[in-house]
Every structure is written in structure tokens, then in C-alpha cells.
Amino acid sequence: MMLTAQLVILLGLLSSHGAVADVLLRGGTVISFNHSTESLDILPDTSVHIVGDRIAGFYDSSSFFRPSAGTEVVDVSGHIVSPGFVDAHRHAWSTQYKGLLSNTTFATYAAFFGATTPLSSGGTWTADDVYVGERAGLLESLDAGVTTVIDHAHHTWSPETAEAGLRGAIASGLRVFWCYAVQDYPVSPATTDSGWGPQKQLEQIKALVEKGEWKNSSTRIGIAFDGVAEPLNELDTAVFDLAKEIDAPVMTLHAVGGPYGGDGLPQVLSHLGFLNTSLPIVISHASFLSSTDIALLRSTDQFIALTPESEMHYGLDHNSTHLVQEQAALGVDTHATFSADVIGQARLWLQSERLRVFHELLTVQGRVPANNPMSVNQAFLLATRNGGRALRRDDLGVLAVGAKADITVFSATSPNMLGVARVNPVAAVVLHSHVGDVKHVLVDGVFKKRDGRILVDWKDVGTKFLASQEKIRKAAVAADLPGQVFLGPFGPAGDTVVVDHVDVVRGAGTGY
Known part of the structure; x- marks a missing residue:
């Protein structure tokens, strides 16, 4: 696939400043974006080449493109490659x-x-x-x-x-x-x-x-x-x-x-x-x-x-x-x-x-x-x-040549995703996926989540968070806030109104 002139210049500038990210996501089903039609294009069995923080090209299985020796090749065959x-x-x-x-x-x-x-x-x-x-x-x-x-x-x-x-x-x-x-x-x-x-x-x-x-x-x-x-x-x-x-x-x-x-x-x-x-x-x-x-x-x-x-x-x-x-x-x-x-x-x-x-x-x-x-x-x-x-950013929220390499890869082999990605990958993401299906996430061409794990010391983050949350929860309980309902004037409509609870149980009570 030919690169735009602007992207060629960009990649040249990146190279002149030293090593840059060079990643190939190989063989996935790519949900790309066509700017000329303002619509999604599905590219089966396609590789996404990332250089620096940008998408450099898409290559299908018939392409003669061969990654260089320094390119990191990540196999995403059978999976869905989506914009972040x-x-x-x-x-x-x-x-x-x-x-x-x-x-x-x-x-x-x-x-x-x-x-x-x-x-x-x-x-x-x-x-x-x-x-x-x-x-x-x-x-x-x-x-x-x-x-x-x-x-x-x-x-x-x-x-x-x-x-x-x-x-x-x-x-x-x-x-x-x-x-x-x-x-x-x-x-x-x-x-x-x-x-x-x-x-x-x-x-x-x-x-x-x-x-x-x-x-x-x-x-x-x-x-x-x-x-x-x-x-x-x-x-x-x-x-x-x-x-x-x-x-x-x-x-x-x-x-x-x-x-x-x-x-x-x-x-x-x-x-x-x-x-x-x-x-x-x-x-x-x-x-x-x-x-x-x-x-x-x-x-x-x-x-x-x-x-x-x-x-x-x-x-x-x-x-x-x-x-x-x-x-x-x-x-x-x-x-x-x-x-x-x-x-x-x-x-x-x-x-x-x-x-x-x-x-x-x-x-x-x-x-x-x-x-x-x-x-x-x-x-x-x-x-x-x-x-x-x-944000007036044509390079965000899309997979297209020259766009930012902000990418989410969904596993298509989980029980909920199996088969649907082959028929309709967009439906697979919107109607069938859940967070557990998010396999990789890249921002600016850099992996932030890989093989299902976010690349931070989550145990340390979680430990500090739980200590902070407990302190704030105790303050809320001491102020008798949990479960309170605000009654009083709110906006031009005047006082708030108490609504009836929905009833989901038989007999006495509502289950609320």
C-alpha cells in the first residue's frame, strides 16, 4: 500500500531523531475507516504496520510487504483489530x-x-x-x-x-x-x-x-x-x-x-x-x-x-x-x-x-x-x-494510514466471540464483547495492555487505592451520606419528588 507524501515526510523526521517504534500486527480482521466515504471498511487477514506513533500501512495476505529485521511482529490472526x-x-x-x-x-x-x-x-x-x-x-x-x-x-x-x-x-x-x-x-x-x-x-x-x-x-x-x-x-x-x-x-x-x-x-x-x-x-x-x-x-x-x-x-x-x-x-x-x-x-x-x-x-x-x-x-x-x-482530530478514533496508532485488539476465540467475528466483526465488538476480550491496547504505537494484562504494577496501584477508598468511605458513613435521598429545591422545577419503588418480589416488600 502506498503511503501519503505527508506520512513519508513524518516517518523520515522520526527516523532522523533515532529509533522509533516499528510494530506489525499480523493477520487480523481490521476495522478500518474510509475518510472519503465516512464509513467503516472491514479488511480480513490484514496486517497493520506501525512506525513511531502512526499507522504506516495496511497489507493483506497477498501483499509483497515484508517487515524489516527490526520490526516487532505480533500475531493477531483470528482476532479483531479496532481503533481505540x-x-x-x-x-x-x-x-x-x-x-x-x-x-x-x-x-x-x-x-x-x-x-x-x-x-x-x-x-x-x-x-x-x-x-x-x-x-x-x-x-x-x-x-x-x-x-x-x-x-x-x-x-x-x-x-x-x-x-x-x-x-x-x-x-x-x-x-x-x-x-x-x-x-x-x-x-x-x-x-x-x-x-x-x-x-x-x-x-x-x-x-x-x-x-x-x-x-x-x-x-x-x-x-x-x-x-x-x-x-x-x-x-x-x-x-x-x-x-x-x-x-x-x-x-x-x-x-x-x-x-x-x-x-x-x-x-x-x-x-x-x-x-x-x-x-x-x-x-x-x-x-x-x-x-x-x-x-x-x-x-x-x-x-x-x-x-x-x-x-x-x-x-x-x-x-x-x-x-x-x-x-x-x-x-x-x-x-x-x-x-x-x-x-x-x-x-x-x-x-x-x-x-x-x-x-x-x-x-x-x-x-x-x-x-x-x-x-x-x-x-x-x-x-x-x-x-x-x-476534538477535531481526524487522526483519532480511526484506523487509517497516517492516523495515531491508538489500537485495541479483541480476542475472537472466547465463548461469546467465537464465530461472530468472521461474519460481522463490528457486531462482535458492539454486541458480543466484554472487557475480558480486550487482548492488546496500544497508545501512540506503544503497548499499554498486552495479552490481557495492563502493563503497570496493578498490585501497587490497587493497594494504595483501597487504603484511600476506605478512608473516604468512612468519612461518607460518618456524615450519614450513603442511602440518603436529597429532598428540597433543585433547579427551576422546585422541590425534588419522591418516586415509588419498582416491585420485583411477591408479597410484602419490593426487593429494593
């Missing part, structure tokens, strides 16, 4: 809350466990806790075949906890767009700086960029900002000016709308002159978009991050997000509540979209569907290519 998955919205630091959020709603989460609550920002979480939570959470993603994460890092309640999260992201080895959250936090023992707030946070962002610890890693520093509002104010201007100054790779913002408030964020950003720029903006959840909001996202090529399981679990709804899926990527959100597996999000979204259309047809129209409204290929694109598009 992109998580477009995450709070990676909060891993220690696992087990405490299983039956929460968003109101309860925000009141008791969110970033601005006493448990989180009040001094219980130290910099060491944030570091181990961030790293462990991202390693869970890596284990599941995720290679890129947009991390809304709202653990910035002190200079120390902020920098600890960045160090945890770097240590994960993933491609992390670590987005420093600029926001006010209640005054607390968490910071030794009594003047801590957005202005000093902006100063720290600039200092962290200049310090450059991230430069020799696959982590980049972006900005998260939930405070934007009309009319234009000094903080809005300062945040977006800094994004331009540091050449931020992305800015991410939360918005739900509807009863939660915050309707029309795309319109606000547009009115303020922030939406139609070269800065990629990713709006997380965006459950209640208007037709005007949707038109603005399309015209400016900006994206929303759908987090299906989170929005179902927390009660955020999908009021209109199904109308703008061409401007949507998938994310996980709070992996402390459920798994960090982006494929699981793709599967949930696929089946919920099918159900939405079928319900309308069957229940409202009384008619029977003849075809399926959404395909496994479309779900796969939401979990891969669209994540790259959200």
Missing part, C-alpha cells in the same frame, strides 16, 4: 466513590458527592487521594480498550489536588485531554490559599502548561468551565482568552436543561462569540436541546457528549439528543457509579434508540417495524470516529 475507543466525558478522579452511588439520582449526587460538596472539597480528599483515584479510574478505561479520554477534572479545589490529578492522568499512559475545571468552591480546609478561586485557577493552568510535565506524555491540558452566562463578564472573557493563549485542545462544559436549568447553552456561547471558533467545544449531556441549539451545533461543527448510562441512572433524560447524533460522541461520566467501558455505552445507546423508535411505532401508531432504525456500525462510529471529530 474515545470517552468524550469523564470525571476520572472520583473512583473512590465506587459502591456509594449505586441508587443515587443527580440531585442526590450533586448534593452529597459532587465536586463542590463538603465530602469532596472539604478536606477529606488529599492530593494523594486524587492522584490514585485519577490513575486507577483511567487504568480501568485502558483495560476496557479506551485509548482517549476527555476528562472534566473538577477536583481543582486546591493547587495541590489540581496538580495531582494531572500527574495521575500522565501516569495512566492514556491519551487524556485533562480539562482543568475553573469554578468556585466553598471555603474549606482543602486549600491553604484563602484567596483560591477562578482567577488563581487560571494562573495555575498557565503555570502547569509552562511547567510542561505533560509534554513527554500523551496527556494535554484543556479547560472545563461551567460558569459561562450572559451577559458577558470578565471571567468568561478571561477563560476563553486563556484557552486561546495556551492553545487548548478542547473546552468542555456541562449542560442539562429542562427542569434542571441551563437551557440554550449553544445559543449563549454563540451570542458571546465563543461557539464559532477554532476551539473544539464539547457540551456534556445536553439533554434538552432546542432546534436552534441543534442548528448551531451543526453549523459550527461543535459536539455534545452523550453519556447514556449516566443519563439513565441519574434521571437526566434524552429529550432531544437523538436528533443531533451526527454531532454527538459517547462518554461514561461518573465511572464510580458504573463501568468505564465505552462499548457498554454504545450498546446501551443503540438499544435505547431502537426502543425509542419501536415504542412510537408500536404503541402510538399501532404498526410493526420492518427494519431496524440504527445499526451496529453507527453505534461503533459514535464510540470511535465521532470522539475524534469532537
Whole structure:
């Protein structure tokens, strides 16, 4: 296969700077991407050649390509070679809350466990806790075949906890767009700086960029900002000016709308002159978009991050997000509540979209569907290519010549995968795979998981994590938080409402 002129130049530059990675994944079923048709191409019995951090070429079994003596050849015959998955919205630091959020709603989460609550920002979480939570959470993603994460890092309640999260992201080895959250936090023992707030946070962002610890890693520093509002104010201007100054790779913002408030964020950003720029903006959840909001996202090529399981679990709804899926990527959100597996999000979204259309047809129209409204290929694109598009990176979330060598290899020989990969490898990944099928993961052409094992001292990470989690769990129990339900005003809808429990047992009780 011929290389593009740009790639030839790139490989020459890499070679001039010394030895580079040279890997051949030999003989797999490759899920490649065709940029000219914006569709997936399945390449059976094909080898993927990686030079440096890029894909140099694809070669089928009839090719005359022969690897050089220095090429590391890895046999992936019979397995599926997929692009690494992109998580477009995450709070990676909060891993220690696992087990405490299983039956929460968003109101309860925000009141008791969110970033601005006493448990989180009040001094219980130290910099060491944030570091181990961030790293462990991202390693869970890596284990599941995720290679890129947009991390809304709202653990910035002190200079120390902020920098600890960045160090945890770097240590994960993933491609992390670590987005420093600029926001006010209640005054607390968490910071030794009594003047801590957005202005000093902006100063720290600039200092962290200049310090450059991230430069020799696959982590980049972006900005998260939930405070934007009309009319234009000094903080809005300062945040977006800094994004331009540091050449931020992305800015991410939360918005739900509807009863939660915050309707029309795309319109606000547009009115303020922030939406139609070269800065990629990713709006997380965006459950209640208007037709005007949707038109603005399309015209400016900006994206929303759908987090299906989170929005179902927390009660955020999908009021209109199904109308703008061409401007949507998938994310996980709070992996402390459920798994960090982006494929699981793709599967949930696929089946919920099918159900939405079928319900309308069957229940409202009384008619029977003849075809399926959404395909496994479309779900796969939401979990891969669209994540790259959200970042305006054509080289992420795809397998193509010149793309970043961020690759996930699935075993196709497990009981759940056996046979299906030969017939439909995309369906195998989206509908049949689980984390145990992720055999290899590469980021920038470097193995991060190999033969089913992540390449870190997981025992050491796990030991430190469990000690940290126990401390935080005890603090939550002492504050009588587990099992609480938040009752009171929340957003423009007023007081929260207690809903009836579902009944799954016969006789007395519900099984809740």
C-alpha cells in the first residue's frame, strides 16, 4: 500500500531523531475507516504496520510487504483489530466513590458527592487521594480498550489536588485531554490559599502548561468551565482568552436543561462569540436541546457528549439528543457509579434508540417495524470516529494510514466471540464483547495492555487505592451520606419528588 507524501515526510523526521517504534500486527480482521466515504471498511487477514506513533500501512495476505529485521511482529490472526475507543466525558478522579452511588439520582449526587460538596472539597480528599483515584479510574478505561479520554477534572479545589490529578492522568499512559475545571468552591480546609478561586485557577493552568510535565506524555491540558452566562463578564472573557493563549485542545462544559436549568447553552456561547471558533467545544449531556441549539451545533461543527448510562441512572433524560447524533460522541461520566467501558455505552445507546423508535411505532401508531432504525456500525462510529471529530482530530478514533496508532485488539476465540467475528466483526465488538476480550491496547504505537494484562504494577496501584477508598468511605458513613435521598429545591422545577419503588418480589416488600 502506498503511503501519503505527508506520512513519508513524518516517518523520515522520526527516523532522523533515532529509533522509533516499528510494530506489525499480523493477520487480523481490521476495522478500518474510509475518510472519503465516512464509513467503516472491514479488511480480513490484514496486517497493520506501525512506525513511531502512526499507522504506516495496511497489507493483506497477498501483499509483497515484508517487515524489516527490526520490526516487532505480533500475531493477531483470528482476532479483531479496532481503533481505540474515545470517552468524550469523564470525571476520572472520583473512583473512590465506587459502591456509594449505586441508587443515587443527580440531585442526590450533586448534593452529597459532587465536586463542590463538603465530602469532596472539604478536606477529606488529599492530593494523594486524587492522584490514585485519577490513575486507577483511567487504568480501568485502558483495560476496557479506551485509548482517549476527555476528562472534566473538577477536583481543582486546591493547587495541590489540581496538580495531582494531572500527574495521575500522565501516569495512566492514556491519551487524556485533562480539562482543568475553573469554578468556585466553598471555603474549606482543602486549600491553604484563602484567596483560591477562578482567577488563581487560571494562573495555575498557565503555570502547569509552562511547567510542561505533560509534554513527554500523551496527556494535554484543556479547560472545563461551567460558569459561562450572559451577559458577558470578565471571567468568561478571561477563560476563553486563556484557552486561546495556551492553545487548548478542547473546552468542555456541562449542560442539562429542562427542569434542571441551563437551557440554550449553544445559543449563549454563540451570542458571546465563543461557539464559532477554532476551539473544539464539547457540551456534556445536553439533554434538552432546542432546534436552534441543534442548528448551531451543526453549523459550527461543535459536539455534545452523550453519556447514556449516566443519563439513565441519574434521571437526566434524552429529550432531544437523538436528533443531533451526527454531532454527538459517547462518554461514561461518573465511572464510580458504573463501568468505564465505552462499548457498554454504545450498546446501551443503540438499544435505547431502537426502543425509542419501536415504542412510537408500536404503541402510538399501532404498526410493526420492518427494519431496524440504527445499526451496529453507527453505534461503533459514535464510540470511535465521532470522539475524534469532537476534538477535531481526524487522526483519532480511526484506523487509517497516517492516523495515531491508538489500537485495541479483541480476542475472537472466547465463548461469546467465537464465530461472530468472521461474519460481522463490528457486531462482535458492539454486541458480543466484554472487557475480558480486550487482548492488546496500544497508545501512540506503544503497548499499554498486552495479552490481557495492563502493563503497570496493578498490585501497587490497587493497594494504595483501597487504603484511600476506605478512608473516604468512612468519612461518607460518618456524615450519614450513603442511602440518603436529597429532598428540597433543585433547579427551576422546585422541590425534588419522591418516586415509588419498582416491585420485583411477591408479597410484602419490593426487593429494593
